[in-house]
Amino acid sequence: MFDSGADMRRRDFISFFGGAAVLATSLAAAGAQPRVGIRRLGVLSMAATNPIRQSTVAALVQGLGARGWKEGGNIQIDWRFWDGIDVTLLESQAAELLALGPDVLLAAGNAAVEAVRRQTQTVPIVFTLVSDPVGMGYVESLARPGRNVTGFSSYDPPIDTKRLEMLTQINPPAVNVAVLYNPNTAPYAGLMLRSIGDAAKLLAVTVRDARCHNYAEIETMMATLAQVGRGGLIVLGDAFNTQHREAIVALAARYRVPAVYGDRIFTPIGGLMSYAIDIPDLFRRASDYVDRILKGAKPSDLPVQLPTKFWMAINLTAAKALGITVAPFLLNTADEVIE
Numbered sequence: 001m002f003d004s005g006a007d008m009r010r011r012d013f014i015s016f017f018g019g020a021a022v023l024a025t026s027l028a029a030a031g032a033q034p035r036v037g038i039r040r041l042g043v044l045s046m047a048a049t050n051p052i053r054q055s056t057v058a059a060l061v062q063g064l065g066a067r068g069w070k071e072g073g074n075i076q077i078d079w080r081f082w083d084g085i086d087v088t089l090l091e092s093q094a095a096e097l098l099a100l101g102p103d104v105l106l107a108a109g110n111a112a113v114e115a116v117r118r119q120t121q122t123v124p125i126v127f128t129l130v131s132d133p134v135g136m137g138y139v140e141s142l143a144r145p146g147r148n149v150t151g152f153s154s155y156d157p158p159i160d161t162k163r164l165e166m167l168t169q170i171n172p173p174a175v176n177v178a179v180l181y182n183p184n185t186a187p188y189a190g191l192m193l194r195s196i197g198d199a200a201k202l203l204a205v206t207v208r209d210a211r212c213h214n215y216a217e218i219e220t221m222m223a224t225l226a227q228v229g230r231g232g233l234i235v236l237g238d239a240f241n242t243q244h245r246e247a248i249v250a251l252a253a254r255y256r257v258p259a260v261y262g263d264r265i266f267t268p269i270g271g272l273m274s275y276a277i278d279i280p281d282l283f284r285r286a287s288d289y290v291d292r293i294l295k296g297a298k299p300s301d302l303p304v305q306l307p308t309k310f311w312m313a314i315n316l317t318a319a320k321a322l323g324i325t326v327a328p329f330l331l332n333t334a335d336e337v338i339e
Contacts, residue, residue, distance in 0.1 A: 037074070038073075038074055038075065038076050039069075039074065039075050039076070039103045039104075039294050040075070040076045040078065040100065040101060040102045040103050040104075041064075041075060041076070041077045041078070041102060041103065041104050041105075041106060041290060041294075042077075042078045042080070042097035042098075042100060042102035042104070042105045042106070043060070043077060043078065043079050043080065043097075043105075043106045043108075044080050044081075044082070044090075044093055044094060044097060044105070044106070044107050044108065044112045044115065044116060045057075045079075045080070045081055045082075045106075045107075045108035045109070045112065046081065046082065046083075046084055046108060046109060046129075046239065046242075055279075055280045056108070056128075056279060056280050056282075056283040057079070057283075058280070059280035059281070059283040059284040059287075060106070060283040060284065060286065060287055061077070062284065062287075063283065063284040063285070063286070063287025063288065064077075064287045064290065064291065066287075067287060067288070067291040068291075069287075069290075069291065069294070075294075078097055078100050078102065080093040080094075080096060080097055081093075082112070083239075083243065084109075084111075084185060084239025084240070084242060084243055085185070085239065085240070085243055087111070090111060090112065090115050091115055091118075093115075094112075094115040094116045094118070094119050095119060097116070098116070098119045098120055098123070102123060103123075103124075103293075103294060104123070104124045104125075104126060104290050104293050104294060105120075105123055105124065105125045105126070106125075106126050106127075106128070106286060106290060107125055107126075107127050107128075107151075108127070108128045108129045108283075109128075109129045109130065109239065110129075110130050110131060110136060110186075110187065110188060111185065111239070112127075113125065113127045113130055113133075113136075113138055113149070114136075117138070117149065120148075121147075121148060122148060123148065124148055124149075124293045124298075124299045125148055125149045125150075125151070125299065126150060126151045126152075126286050126289045126290055126293065126299070127149065127150070127151030127152065127286075128151055128152045128154070128279075128282040128283055128286050129154045129279065129282060130151060130152075130153055130154060130155075131153065131154055131155035131186075131188040131191065131192070132153075132155060132188040132191045133149075133151070133153055133304055135188065135191060136187070136188060139304055142303060142304040142306075143303050143304075144300070144303070145299055145300050145302065145303070145304060146300050147299070147300060148299050148300070149299055150289065150299040150300070150302045150303070150304055151286060151289065151304060151305075152282045152285055152286055152289075152304070152305050152306075152307070153304055153305070153306050153307065154237075154277050154279075154282065154307055155188070155191070155192070155306075155307075156306045156307055157195040159262075159275065159277070159307075159310070160192055160195040160196045160199060160234075161195070161196075161199040162275050163196075163234050163260045163262070163275050164177065164196055164199045164200060164203060164205060164207075164234065165199070165203065166260045166273055166275060166312075166330060167205075167232035167234070167258060167260055168203050168205065169326070169327040169329065169330045170258055170319070170324045170325065170326050170327065170330075171324060171325045171326075171327070172230060172324065173230070174205070174230055174231060174232025174258060175204070175205055175206065175230045175232075176205075176206050176208070176225065176228045176229070176230055176231045176232065177196075177200070177205055177206065177207050177208070177231070177232040177233065177234060178207075178208050178209075178210035178221060178225050178231070178232075178233050178234070179192070179193055179196060179207060179208070179209060179210055179233075179234045179236065180210045180211075180212060180218070180221065180233060180234065180235045180236065180241060180248070181210075181211060181212075181235075181236040181238050181240070181241065182211065182212060182213055182238060182239075182240030182241070183211050184213070184240070185238045185239040185240040186236055186238035186239075186240070189211070189236060189238070192236060193207070193209060196234065210225075210233075212240075213240075215244065215247055218244065218247065218248060218251060219251055222251045222252065222254070222255040222257055223255060225255070225257050226255040226256060226257055231257050231258075232257065232258050232259065232260075233252060233257050233258070233259035233260070234259070234260055234262070235248060235259055235260070235261045235262060235263075235266065235271075236262045237261070237262030237263040237276060238262075241261075241262075241263070242263060242265070245263075245265060245266055245269065245271075246269060248266075248271075249266060249269055249270045249271045250270070252271070252272070253270060253318070253321060253322070256322055256323070258272050258273075258319075258322055258324055259271060259272055259273070260272065260273040260274065260275060261273070261274040261275075261276070262274070262275070262276055263276050264276045264311050264313055264336075267313040267314070267315045267318075267336070267338060268313075268315075268338065270315065270317075270318055271315060271318065272314070272315055272318045272319060272322065273312070273313065273314050273315070273326075274311070274312070274313045275310065275311075275312045276310065276311055277307040277309065277310055277311075278307070278309035278310060278311055281307075281308070281309045282307065285305065289302055311335050311336070312333065312334045312335050312336070313334060313335065313336040313337075313338065314326055314330065314331060314334045314336070314337050314338065315338040316337060316338060316339045317338060317339060318338075
């Protein structure tokens with residue numbers, strides 16, 4: 001499915017010749033047109049080294065296979081991955097995919113959607129892992145997208161309420177909660193902050209905006225939160241936080257800050273708690289829209305769908321190290337308890 005050696009050569013090619021425009025022209029000149037009788041799907045997603053994102057490849061392929069689409073048979077899937085940070089690489093990969101003449105594009109994440117939208121207003125785009133598609137201008141409404149874009153949102157306001165509640169269901173409970181994100185990789189964070197703020201009023205919790213751009217800012221924020229006392233942290237599931245997951249978990253342990261994470265990959269490496277959507281499920285569901293579009297459906301007629309499956313994990317080893325206890329109710333409702 002994915003040739004890492006070829007990917008490395010492609011990146012070298014991009015770097016040597018200066019970017020996306022030259023690369024797209026070279027691919028087109030090389031005669032990269034869809035083969036007769038075979039449909040073409042272009043996928044722009046997060047780096048395959050992310051342990052959760054690896055499973056999204058299998059979920060998408062399995063979903064397509066269940067609908068009669070066999071990779072290397074009646075469908076060609078062109079995979080492109082980026083690290084969540086390098087915007088130049090993202091733009092070049094979007095251009096590369098368009099040059100291959102896809103019938104449909106699958107874009108994972110807000111940044112990926114924006115990159116492909118800048119390149120085409122006509123090729124159908126199915127998205128996953130997108131927050132606030134209406135507010136970001138990707139679709140006109142959830143029920144009637146109205147353009148060449150539709151897909152599966154990763155956000156539903158009750159998610160934020162649940163994460164904040166989890167920080168109040170430990171002993172001692174958190175009463176001063178910071179929300180960690182990078183505005184460059186999470187432009188949708190304002191929506192989540194409003195939702196968390198509304199929930200905080202009911203839970204008698206103070207919430208602060210903790211936007212960070214680098215390791216130094218994360219450490220300063222953690223130190224400040226520790227000094228305030230009874231602090232807690234919500235780590236949004238954006239690309240910046242994913243890239244810095246080991247540092248964030250280590251700093252939370254050093255400054256003894258209980259945290260709930262928006263991606264389940266944090267708890268196995270020492271994070272206290274996570275409450276996240278089932279990411280592979282979104283890709284599996286996205287295969288349905290890819291199938292329907294390949295069979296003639298228009299994205300504008302396919303409503304945006306919200307997440308339906310979630311995963312809660314609690315790391316009791318981390319809780320013990322932090323000197324806190326987790327409410328039995330929370331433990332009983334967790335999908336995974338790490339001891």
